[in-house]
Amino acid sequence: MHEHILCDGGFNTQFIASEAEALLEFKEGLKDPSNLLSSWTHGNDCCNWKGVGCNTTTGHVISLNLHSSNSIDKLQGDLSSSLLQLPYLSYLNLSGNDFMQSIVPSFLGTMESLKHLDLSHANFKGRLFDNLGNLSLLESLDLSGNDFYVNNIKWLHGLSSLKILDLSGVDLSNCQNDWFHDINIILPSLETLRLSCCGLHKLPTLPPPQVNFDSLVTLDLSVNYFNNIPDWLFENCHHLQNLDLSKNNLQGPIPNSIESVTTLATLDLSHNILNGLIPDSIGTLLSLVSLDLSYNMLTGSIPSTLGVIPNCWTNGTNMIILNLANNRFIGSIPYSFGSLRSLHRNLFEENIPTTLCLLKSLLLLDLAENKLTGVIPGCVFPAMTTEESINEKSYMELLSIKDSISDYLSRTGNGRLLLKSIDLSSNYLTQGIPVEMAKLVELNGLNLSGNQLVGSIPSNIGEMKNLEALDLSRNHLSCAIPTSMLNLTFLSFLNLQYNTLSGKIPQGNQFDTFGNDSYQGNPRLCGFPLSQKCHGSATNSFEDGHCNHSDSHEDKRMGMEINPFYITMAAGFFTGFWAFWGSLICVASWRHAYFRFLSNINDRIYVTVVVAYNKLQRKLHTQQPPM
Template structure:
């Protein structure tokens, strides 16, 4: 029955009861349901919409605006008691990894269903295909926890106009395109990051010819751009195929899609030139010049080549032109750009492009984003930039410009958020930037800026000042380390900074990277560093710091800790095992640490680099090192971490593997990050370690660098070392190792550095192509070794005179051989 008061239509009593039952399944942190009381008209409740004539509930909009406002709970089938419900939006809530309920498919009057970003999981029910009148379906953003077995159920959604399944696992749907092709009314399709691996090149007949928006980005098609796209070219407005491993050339036919406004092919493997026939019919020639509606063109991070200026005139209506990180060439002048008055984003970075804009010409455009990294823009600071008054981002790094940065640049745009001028020959002082409230990212690394550190606004997120001549204290950073600061990346390495590390990091909970390496900072490491709960990289190497390590127990995200080349002392703390379980690079090289290697260190299963060299550490090498699971190949690491040594895509020197050898490791690098899945090193050299090399070392089959030279190790070299087939460098020199070199070491074909000098080794050097590439310096100081490359030749008896080094089983084996050869009376000296 209807509730009537004074002749006004009110909500239906049964529907109000259904809503109250629905509400009972939720917890609302912000009292989302405070207006939902039985005494009030449910049509006036928050998020409820009713038909003005009948009073039936027709819409339910309970989406959340942020994580503090979202609902927690599960859906109640009481929704089925809302028979006229046509609009349901539950997005941005938390349904606690529950499955999408099957009963939703029986809400037969639904036209709009939005369950995006709502923490659902499991297999989508086929019953959704029952909602024949559904026009809008959004299931995106549920974190790869949703999946489908097939998409056949889509055939029932004959009215569907908008479909967004982004993030839903569609890897089992081989016929996904056939299913989509049945949706003749479809206007918008988004299948972003759906783990699709097959992109059919053609369709016998294209039915979804009304499509305006198509986003298939972040999949793995590994194919060419399909031909069927051009059958919908008369309607398509937005096309995004970025990050799909697409190959081949960009078809010229794409230039004939005259309705296209935005085209995004970012980060693929596309080759060949940029198409030049934008908006032109190749048969009609220039008749259609200017018919193209293209406004946004994103081709960055491919392998495109050819000349840019050839087809540039056809693109004068562009608002966004992004072709960064290709091999495109050309000389662009103000003549080419004189009609680009609408241009707001220009990114030509990392190509072979020269941009010649006369200093006395005012460009037609007013740019928001300026990307000219690695372009040729002249020998001095570009004066035409003075005409750009409203840009928010500029990157002129690696452009080989010289001289002093003019004062007008720092005042050129009040909207500026991001500045990158790294790796040039620019000099000068950086002014006080504390009043530049929009500024959030500043990269002035690897230049020659000098003077004291500038002051910054409190909303800074990223500050890169590495490789300059800044001097004085760093205490000015305490001004921005207020309670609500958002600073995430701070790199002041390779400067002349001095004075103590300030103790003002208590509120640095947003910090991810803190790099003060290679300066002249003194004093102790302050306790407040231990409050950086999200810190992943801590680099304080090459300073004058002393004292013991403060507690970093709360820094549980820490992956890289480099404190090398200081004067720190004390024992290696055992809490590292208990709290820093994510540690991958642990470097204490060249300090004054003592004590032994704690057994707890073996619990760092993700460790990829352990460097405790040049300290006063004694005791034995723990046998539990076989628990380094990444080095053992049991676990793997696939993500990037901050690389303080990287300068864009160059390869860089790491550090000494031995006193006489420097190695360059190959890394896959991108800007300031390093993929460290191939970094596997143990360096315990120049300490006071004793005992034997544990046989468990042989389980670390992914180890690339092993240096335990300059200790007091005794006993034999374990045969298990022969299992380390990926070793690039092995240094066991300056110990007291005895007996023979394991013959299996001749099969270590990756060795580039090999040093066994100054031990007590004896017998014949194993023959093998790899070992024969090293000269006698690798074996010097072992008077009982013989054979190539040493001058000392091996006699028959010298092959067996090391028998006293062998265990009982091996002695019997050798004795048997000697007896068979009539040599049983030979004794070792």
């Protein structure tokens, strides 16, 4: 006789008690190292148990959500068939747990009340049973991130209500020729299809009969082996918003038919072998907010047919993410980018246009691994701190012209995006560090290393009080380290290596925690932690961004003396070289006389050497003793 266990005391307690018993039996088959199921005990209302959801009218168990988001809270073990005693269960989520590479039990295919089944990333293994096709009410099926394989996917034909299908990571290589046909049958209802990393090679060159993508909103075919993008794929996707074909072997140009998908919001064609131009038609996709064409062979050349990056982005006012990294573009950043007030990510070459100062709601600008030259536009930074940009609650968080420090955006409690990191390292940026940069008071990380920056570290850098990491190494910065940096009390990483800084290193606060490595390659620095002691003339005074240190004035004086010397030497060599050889080339009589002179010199040298050799021979012969 069952112990009296209630899910709701006002209902058929004997029947619901059986559902609670089924859950307890399910728990017995699991290892729970973090005691996540500690609330699952006799005598408690099972509708209050962690992860259990009940119908508010009948009290029946209708959902079981035991999703784990980290390795600590993972449940381990096997799936118990006691789940069959939950006849009203419509939602089952066991994702993120560890089922020890066990196979998915066939009894799941008989739980015909299920509408949502999520077994993703749960360490299952083996062949998927065809009886999953019996779940005719299923609207969402996620089997991604396991080690499954199938012989065919014809069992999908029975899932006529399916709206979301994620088979990412399932080995579909055994059904290369039929996979699209089998999926096409359920396409009329399908809204999301994810087949990433399924070992697929073929997309039909010609459209199948009666192809219907009208309901499809998200299509993910990334990390496969497709080598072409058929035009029909775009022409039949009238409501497609998200398309991911990244990390395939796609070749050739981006098809112009992409303009047919006017609803497209995100497009990822990165990590392929696409070449040629970016079609102008992409600029007409007004709903596009994220475009990733990075890591291809897209090019722009002059005067070949490859062309240049089109200056057609004025209409793309909704663009938030644009990643064109690691291609072969030639030319400058289009000035029309200045109209993209929510631009999020980019990569281009040459200079940084001042029109970027218009991007008051810029989130992330990625100009990674290029050869940018010139000056950092100072107007970019105050543009991010105006009252208008504050009211828009949208700041740039990461400005990267090298490798991104992070690819995620962190939000504050009120949802406001804040600029956290700037990475402009390893370019050819010149002149000085803009004093306007200090206006970014929320900045945590600043990396300007590996450029050709000159002048002094701005005296107002101490206003960036949230700075935690600062890298100004491998530049030509001079003068003293400003004492205002003592205000950077959160600074935990400092790299000033290989500049021409001089004077006394500030002491106190965070500066007492930095070692010699932070200052390597600055022989005129002195004071703790360096072994070089400061003498009476050493100072770190610093006002209005100008050097007061005598060594710095000496550097400038020597620089002004040395530079004209080298210029004069080069000019003299150039003039003398061409004055001599130009005369010989232009005046034939001089040329003949010059070569006669060389011939006479050669004869004289020859005669002198022969005479000297003969004299030496006679001398050696006379010195030999008689036999």
